[in-house]
Amino acid sequence: MRFSNQFLDEIRDRVPISAVIGRRVTWDRKKTQASRGDFWACCPFHGEKSPSFHCEDRKGRYHCFGCGVSGDHFRFLQELEGLSFPEAVQQIADLAGIALPQPDVQAERRERERASLTDVMEMATLFFQDQLQTAAGAKARAYLRDRGLTARTIETFRLGYAPESRNALKEHLASKGVLKEQIEACGLVIHENVPVSYDRFRDRIMFPILSSRDKVIAFGGRAMAADAMAKYLNSNETELFHKGNVLYNFTRARRASQAASKGPDAQPPVVIAVEGYMDVIALHQAGVENAVAPLGTALTENQLELLWRMTPEPVLCFDGDGAGLRAAHRAADLALPHIKPGRTVRFALLPDGKDPDDLVRHEGRAPFDLVLSQAKPLAEMIWMRETGNTTYDTPERRAELEARLKQTVSVIADEGVRRFYQQHMREKLNTFFRPDLRQGGQGQPFAPRGRNQSAGARGQGSGGFQAPRALGISDRLARSGLVRGYQDLPALREVVLAITIVNHPQLLLEEYDEIAAIDFENRDLQRFWSAVLPAAATAGPQLSRQYLLEKLAGQGFEALLAALEQQVRNARLWIATEAAAMEDAREGYRQALSLHKRTKALRLQKMELERAITAATEEGDETSIDLLLRALSEVQSEISRMENQEAIIDGFGVMSGRVKGVAISPGSG
Incomplete structure (x- = not known):
């Protein structure tokens, strides 16, 4: 019977080749490194006194440097024991604890279809490579040249160019006898919800994506046009290609x-x-x-x-x-x-x-x-990650850090590794919080080593050192979306950005590159955004709010969307809702984005200053420490000022009263 490549790969992956061969040979103790899956023995296929037969579990292959034989699990059993291929497969499957698949006519048909689809993808690759060398591909060649790529590198990775045409690839493949259904099955055309299919990739540099067997199974395309909706576009999921299961190169x-x-x-x-x-x-x-x-x-x-x-x-x-x-x-x-x-x-x-x-x-x-x-x-x-940018100067904060580390490493499934991680973190904590005894033995029992140690050197306090006062934040700021991030509700500025764009997808058509670059801090919004952008890119100029909502609901974001809408309504931010006029939504989006970028820049600056203070403290550079502390204080003050400006979010200064062309009073929404 015929076995699918997936089945053969599965049983090969489950059974190390050394387990098959080790039942027939004796491994050489001097050359073998079992911990690395590297084994040597005297060759079972020809007589020899010194071991030249080698197998590697990672490759799943064997080779004899004496007689030249080589192969995989199945070839070894076939050649050494005279088994047929199905018998060898049966024996390996038994070792793997997997039953042989029953004959499946449909599965065999799908396997044949997959083989034919790889032929179509190879034809498309050659077409894109040829187009790169034409006059139409001059701009793409110039781009690759500017990126420093040589002709040899371009050929090695089989880079190509998809011309700026809706039908160039489709017509080329059709002229070669490729069926419409095959072109669609390869994901080379857009054919859903349109009367006539058209090429998925247009005016893009093409990157062929290969399977583990060196077959082209998908493409990535880099847009040449500055105003393209998506700078990079991948093939959609197909019979050949499942994005999360593939690594480029x-x-x-x-x-x-x-x-x-x-x-x-x-x-x-x-x-x-x-x-x-x-x-x-x-x-x-x-x-x-x-x-x-x-x-x-x-x-x-x-x-x-x-x-x-x-x-x-x-x-x-x-x-x-x-x-x-x-x-x-x-x-x-x-x-x-x-x-x-x-x-x-x-x-x-x-x-x-x-x-x-x-x-x-x-x-x-x-x-x-x-x-x-x-x-x-x-x-x-x-x-x-767990210790950065926080001063652990109280027992409560110390206990919180300990609990957080314990929770983080508890997810490790392997009991031995988990135990050593727990021990490692305990030792790190003991060192981190060890009292720094100096000038008479007085110290700060809960101040981490390597932080805030410069105060004593400057003579603050008598007989010991006193850590600088931590630059605190107000209770209001601590409760706000500005610093809360993804630990609770999303920050209001992030909610405004996300829901405004969903409610007014025209913004995506106008500012796609800028919007695609938005980097949300909230984890739910990060996942949400990874669904919004591909949906928008797929829709193209026909993008609408209803289309986005249907796509997002289909991916399980309906509850999150409702929560975001409720959050902006609770804050009375009518300009982020569907009812707002486009002019107001655009202005609200721009001000929210400006606040978002400024907040992120301040946080990054704060992190860099804290790292610099730590480094200066370890080096004993008192002059730099004073300057850095003053700079940190200014940044912290600016963050506090940004918090006080959250009133700006409560309206963003655009209360024109327009609701899609219907005049209302500013306070009525």
Whole structure:
């Protein structure tokens, strides 16, 4: 019978190849490193006295350097024991504890259809590659040249260009005999809710996305037009492509990491996850060939599993700005439940304002290698997040931190790793809160080491040091949306931004790039926004409020939408509602966005100043500490002033009274 590739992959993944071969050979103790899945033995296929037969669990392959035989689980049983392929599959499936699939005519038909769809995707790839070399592709070629890509790199990644035409690809494929149903099944055209289908990708640089078997299964497209609704657009979900299960450049990175891990002093393979297509390509051109990227979304559990299939300790590389740190923290939360002995992640944080593409293009590979060498363990990222930007100067705050750390590490499923994480965090806490005894032995029992220690050096207090007074915030500010973030309700300014755009989607058509760049702090709104933008991009010029609401409700956001609407109505912010005239909604959106950006900039500035104060304190630089504390005080005052300006949100200064052309009095809404 015929077995699907998915079934064969599943049983191969469940049974290490060493478990199959180890029942027939004796592993050499000197050369074998079982903890790394690296095994050596005398070859069972030819007589030899020294071990030259090698198998690797990570690859699921064996090879004899003496006689040259090689293969996978099934080939080994077929060649050594003379089993037929179905018999070999049966034996591996028994070891995996999986029943053989029953003959399924429909499944076999789908498998044939999938094969035909990959042929269509290959034809589309060749078409895009050819178009890049035409006169129509001149602008795209210039863009790639400006980004520093060589002709060899462009050819390696098979980059192409989708012409600015509604039918160019569709007509090309039809002329090759490809059926309309196949073109639609590949996601190459928009065909739902339109009378006539048209090309999904138009006037875009095309990035082919490959499967683990090096077959093109999808595309990413980078818009050439500055006013395009979506700068990057991916293929939709198809029979071939499920975005959350694919990593860009997976196969090439796996080969590179495995090749680099060979040799007498070999280390486990290294794989780096970056954020975008161009980051991967720029790194490859700079000689870093073991990089992958998720497809325009946050890392998923399935993508994390793919990384762990390549290496026990992938490096997740993020921009060093606020958005990058939040993405790193989300990835840490994603990884924590799944870590186990020999399986974790590390985090490399780039300089603020830089991405890997910028770094290697302008400064070469060395700065990026330095960033990688300073990658932080997962435990350190958790510690930094939970202890940052807060003064733990009371028993209550100390207990709160301890409880938060305990709750964070409790999600680790592996009991042994969880126990060591708990021990690690206890030790960190003991050091963090250790009294700093000096000048007669007096100290601050609840002040963290490395913070606020400069006051004693300046002679404040008698016989010991006195920590500087913490820069506090008012109770009103602490309760407000400005600092509450995602721990409670979303900040009102974020709610105004989100619900105004949903109620007035014309704003998306006018300001898509700016709106797409909005970085919400509230986690619910982050997930919400990741659904709004693709829905808007799919609708195109036909985008309407009703269309958005239906799409969002279909993805489970109906309750959140109702809560957001209720929040703006409770605050009497009629300009964020559907009833507001477009002019008022636009002005309200702009003022909310301005307040949002200013607040985020102040918070980032505050974080940078606090880091600088900590560094200056550790170095004993008293002059810098005084200057930095004054600057921090000014920033804190500005944040307080912003809080006092929340009255501006209660109207945003645009009370024209227009409600979609119907005049009302300003106070009537």
